[in-house]
Structures are given as C-alpha cells and as structure tokens.
Amino acid sequence: MIGADILIKSLLKEKVDVIFGYPGGVTIPLHDRLASYPQIRHILPRHEQGAALAADGYFRVTGQPGVCLTTSGPGATNLVTGIANAYMDSVGIVIITCQVATTVAGTDAFQEVDITGITQPITKQNYFVEDVKDLPRIVKEAFYLASTGRPGPVLIDLPVDVLKAEVSKFVYPKKVNLPGYQVPGKAEPRRINQAVKLINKSVRPVALVGHGVTISQASAAVKKFIEKAEIPVITTLLGMGAISDKHPLHFGMLGMHGMAYANYAVHNADLIIGIGLRFDDRITGNINEFAREANVIHLDIDPAEIGKNTVVDVPLLGDCKQVIGQLNSKIAKKSHREWVRQIHAWHDKTKLSKIKQEGRTQKSKHLLAADIVREIDQQTKGQATIVTDVGQNQMWAAQHFAYSQPGQLLSSGGLGAMGYSLPAAIGAKIAKPRADVWSLVGDGGIQMNIQELGTIMEYKLPIKIMLFNNGYLGMVRQWQELFFAKNYMATKLDNPDFVAIARAYKIEAHRVTTRAQARKMIKKAAASKKSILLEFMVGPEDNVLPMVPPGNTLKQTIVKRNK
C-alpha cells in the first residue's frame, strides 16, 4: 500500500463517489491506484477550471463536498477561479493538488507552484502534506471544515513522494481535533429575546433569505417563521428557491436587478431580518441609505459577516435552522395585512410580466430572453435545475423562472465568474443524474469553458444548453450604454457557428429565431433524453431591467428604459 491508497481509502471513508480529476506528471501514481477502486467514478473535464466548478455544482445540489484533483503547477493554477468562486459562495469543495516531491519543493522544480500560498486567501483552510502519516488526519479535517459551519473550499497539496511512500497500515481518525474551530449552533437566549421583541413590535417587517437557508436546510423553519408572523420574504440571488417563488408571502429577489417591488419593500421596511446572507453591495445599493428606517436583525453562522457591511441592531450568531427554530417558539402570531397589501400594490405596478418588454430599444423582431426562460419554466413544469452563467443571462434566468426548491438555481454569485454554467451543470448532473439540468448561458460565457462540451459528449450527459446569443458581452455593453455613452469598447463579439461546434461534439443543436420555433424546440429539449444545445438569437441591445444603477439606493430602481 502506498500514500495514494491512503488518500483513496480516506476519500472512501468520506463517502466520496466522484472525483473531477485531470491527470499530469505528479498525479500518475495516484491515477494508477485510482483504477483499482471502482467505487469512485473519475470524471475527466477538459480544463482544470471545469473540475473545480463541477465540484462546486456537485456540492450545490447534494450538500456534500465535491472533490477535484489536478496536477501541480498549471493544473493547480487553473483551479484558482473555481476555488475563489466556492469561497465567495460558501461552497464546500475539497481540492487535491499533487505537488513536486518534498525533496525538490522550493527549488522552482518543473511544474512547481506554491499553490497553498496562492490559494490562502480563497480557501477556508489548506494543507501541504509533509508526511504520509498525516494524510488521513488531513483528509478528515478537510472534509469536516469544507462541510460544516460556513462551508468553503479546502485544499490539500500532496507531494508525489508522499503519494508513493510505502505504508503498512491504514487508520482513519474518528474525530477531528481543531481547537481553533467551533461551529455555532443556537444563538444566545438574550439575543433571541431582543430579536423577538423587535419582531413582535414591527409594523413593516421583511425577511431576507440568503444562501445560508439552503445550506442549513432551514427552508421549512423559515416558512413557518414567515407564516406565523406574516412576514413578507425576499431572497438574494443565491437564496432563490429556499422559499418557493409561489409562496404568497414571497416577493422575489432584491438588489441591483431585483424586482422593483422587492427593493421598495426593503427600502420602506421598519425591520429587516437577514437570514443567512452577507448584505453584499449588489443587494444593498448605496449602503448608507440601505433600509434607513429599519432595525436590522442579522442571523449568520459566520461572526465576521455580522456587522461587516451594515449596522446590526441584534446579531444572531448561529445555524439558520436552529436559530429560526428558537425564534419560532417565541414570536407572536401576528398579521401584517396592511404592509403586505402595500407590497402587492407595488408588485402590481412593477411586476415582471408587465415590464418584460421595457428593456428593449424598440419593437424588435429578435427573441426576448424573458420569453425563453418563461417557456423553459412552463415546459419543465418549474422542475428544472437551472445553472446560469454570469451577466444578462444570469439575471434573466433568476428573474423569469419560478423557483420552488432549494438548490434549484445554481449561479456564481459573489465572484460572478463567467464560464460557470457548463462545468457546474456537469457537476450537478453527475451528482444527481435524475435532476433535469438546464444550462443557461450567454455567447460570451459559453466560450470561457466551451471545451466542456467534450465532457458532456464523453459521459453522454443529457444537459440542455440554452445559449442566449446577442453578439455582445451583454451586461458590460448595458453598462457602457447607460454610463459610458454607448462606447462599446471590446464588447462586440465576432462569434463562431455555435451550432456547428456543438454538432462537432456530437451534441444535437439548433439555431432558433422565432417565438414559435422556440416553443417547439424547448418542448423537444424538455422531452429529450440526450444533450441538446439551442442557440436563441436574442435582441443585441436588450437590457436587463429592473436596475439599480451603481451607487444608487434601492428606491431608485429603474423599470423603464430611456428610449
């Protein structure tokens, strides 16, 4: 038995069933041994970034850490965007980078790079394995850290001589010993009492639901909470699905491209209850004006997030599910009918179905992205798992699909990494083969990881790829139009024939230019048991609305385009 076996046996102890791996010089001993462990499926992406983002997708649909594995040097550096993405969005992944031998480490050996140094600011923890006897403990700690508390990426840098070291016995530790790491559970009773007081006396409360609710599996508890005190609920991008969009107290997403009525509600609230979110600048708008009349209760498992961006009246440090449970047993049953009616009135004036054409320049014959997303929603009966890319496609996907399940929308939130959609969709599909996975992607983003069509081809993954082609890097173009006098510097794309590319990868593909075709093709895609790519020719200069221009307050949400 060698170090590689120790690693694999440790992974098996952690119930790892899939590795997204890419071989290279120093992984060969490990890949050699992996062949003897059929319990672990090895998926070969076509670029290491694809491995990291697939592991990200794996976590988001299962709640279990995704695992990726690469070689040293360029293999490791290619992971960096995926690791940063996981760090920003609290996604638990375990990254194994093989490394040059300890005997030459530190000498600029071939394909040597200091990956623990490089990834230190974007990992929850990372390890350089000096000695094979430490390996089981390190793997145990890595999975524990990646999946508990606020999840995050953990990297293990594994020198090739450690991988090859002879070992006589495998012993996996039962417990971790991390004196500097505590996982918050329940909140302090005194804080609960303070929060309950504020909740009971509030007249215009709003609950803001973030990714933490999905991670902590707190949806049922939060639903009970908002129903008991009749509190309108609004979600962040990554909170979508944690409370069903169809719930009568759910009023959409807030923020820069949030629903105007959601933004108005937050702006006018007298109490904000933030649950598992971090008051990111994309949701608060101008922070000095954010919820200016409101008291703020902030519930989060990461103490450093509480009070970081906004002034908090009552901090609730703990796990969303447990703390909401504490609140549920104490808050008064209450009605906020007037307040809910007020938000409904805003909703009726600014709802998306009413303003979906407002982003266009004129009567355009091009397809409207909103219609495509709504059609996907209809044809999949709202059950699809949607994996967006970043930019306009992402906002349209977030806005126009009615999410009803946690983990139904996968998106690169904090990092905003173009290229996310295809590899994350692969990770989601591998993790949950029965999920109906749709990748919604722009013509810019698909080209950032277009090589992953090869992975879809090889593993025959029936992923539905919906490509919104507007011939621009659309979101940047929108900003150039609005804030830089239409100076479309470097945003016009000279695109290849995407249909031909997909077909070259043996993926069925069609270009779609009319509404009727769109309906027919989406229906076909929904019924298909194979991968399919549909290229929708959408309006080149369509904008995403509503929009809060950067630096503005939420009440300044724009719902009409200057035509």
Added chain:
Amino acid sequence: MSQSSKEKKKHIVLLWVENKPGVLSKIASLCRRRRYNIDSITAGTSHQPGITHITIVFLEQKVKIGQIVSQIDKLIEVISIEALAPKDVIDKELLLLIVRDKQVADRLLKMSRHDVNVRIINTVDHQPVLEIVGEGREIDHVIAELDMKQDVVKMVKSGLVALKI
C-alpha cells in the same frame, strides 16, 4: 459617524495560536488584503507547548476592531483572540539604541522610573548603547523626547508584547 470614532488609535489584540507552519504569514497577509493597519506584531513561545502567543497592535479606528478580531478568528489555527483595553494588560516593549554621546545617555537615564527602565549596556566607538524597557506608551514618550537627527545614531524597537491580567 462621529469624528472621534474615525480617529485611528492603537489597539492591543492578543492571540493564542497553534504553532504550525505559516500561521504568522496567514495573519499578516489577511491584514494586508483586508487593509488592516498593523503597528507592531510579535510572536513567541508561551507556557503551553505547541501554542504560540501573539501580540498585535493595530493602528485603526475603534469601530473596525470588532471586524478585525472576527476575521482573524476565522483562521483555523487561531485558538482564541481578544481585543483588550490598556488597563487589562501588562505590556512591555524594548528599545535598543546607540546615542551620540554621554550627555544624551545621561538625559535618558534620568527618565528611568518604575515603569521605564533605562540602562547603558555597551559602548560602540565611544558611543553609548542603551536598553530601554517599559510600557508601550512610555516607550512612545521616550521616543517623542528624542531628536532622531541630533541624539540618535541608530534605534530599533521590539514591538509590544502583552499579557492579559
């Protein structure tokens, strides 16, 4: 925010950390990327085997200290961290300096009292070498008294080490 809370002052933060490779670098680089202003940082052995004690003095706004403590506490190797008021710590700092002549040395020797200890420990090229040990604030006073151009040939300071009481 009032003017006084924006003012940058010295804040003492004490840490107990696992003695593992890279811990000090992790803390320092976290402070760099989050733009926390370190005035001094010292690390050394403690009474507990395998555990290092670190004293950091931040030159920062008071309102930022809570966030700084929370962010550093997230590092897995950090066992505990606490921001402390001056009255809750005993602190000491060491100044080593070579002064121009005996007159300067005499002047400094006169500053010696119970919370600052000044003594001559050597001479280099007929110039006195002094060791001054005292509370951080007192050392700051001593430095304020010195004319760096006229009085001092060379000066180095240790950074603060503090003990919670």
